[in-house]
Amino acid sequence: MSDERRRFLDLSFKFLRDMRKRYDTEAKSLDMTLSRARALQRIQEREGLTQTELAEDLQIETPTLNRLLDKLEQSDFVERRQMDGDKRVRCIYLTEPARAKADQIATFSAGIRRQAFDGIDPDDIRAATRLIEQLIANLEKSQA
Template sequence: MTSRTVFVDELTKVNRKLRAMFDARVKTQGLTLARARLLMHLAKQEGTTQSELAELLQVEQPSMVGLIDAMEKKGFVIRRAVEGDRRSKGIFLTEAARREADTILAYADELRQQVMVGIDEAELEIATRVLKQVARNIGAAA
């Protein structure tokens, strides 16, 4: 096997394991991975529109509408008209959702610390440059 093959295989495994760890944790809070990701994003940038969220979270627009509808019914988000564009609605967290999001963000930070133990800062910078180039290559190929 070439080093490129091994790298992509390892990258795939790491991604799958990280998602599984995160998913298992948010399930203990009664959330799905998709709902947790939405809460995390909105905790950092409230007022994002449905279409922006769909693009950022890489889900289809109808799926995002359903996800937001479900979160609205649970009392986690509210829609508000975007200033200057009455057709667009910004999505905002409720207080209950903000507490959930804070817990999820804290866990995500804890997970990052846990999985990065023993990795030298210089190696991490190189790995980050490599991953950014891989992402650019994927974008160019798509």
């Protein structure tokens, strides 16, 4: 592997670790875990989504999501309702107590993103996004 590729991957991993640490610190300040904060934020964005859709959005397995939702339900942050017309499918909704928490999560998430992208040209962001999408596609293609 060329030095540039190795450096790119090393920096990518460092960036992801640093972002995760920032999100985790902010989530803890709200008495949340990073996983729960991410789930609440996603549910707020797509309220009424199914458990399967949420698992896909969060890129986690269904059993992991079920444990996460159990904890959120015990904390009175979400409720699972049967979908009209299909009792096997459950949709997820925020409870009233969770709405303020989800707003706080959205606020700190936006602040972290703003800080991370401060001073970066939008064209550079688009180019980096295309690069990462191609890297993901290459990895997915090699697994097929």
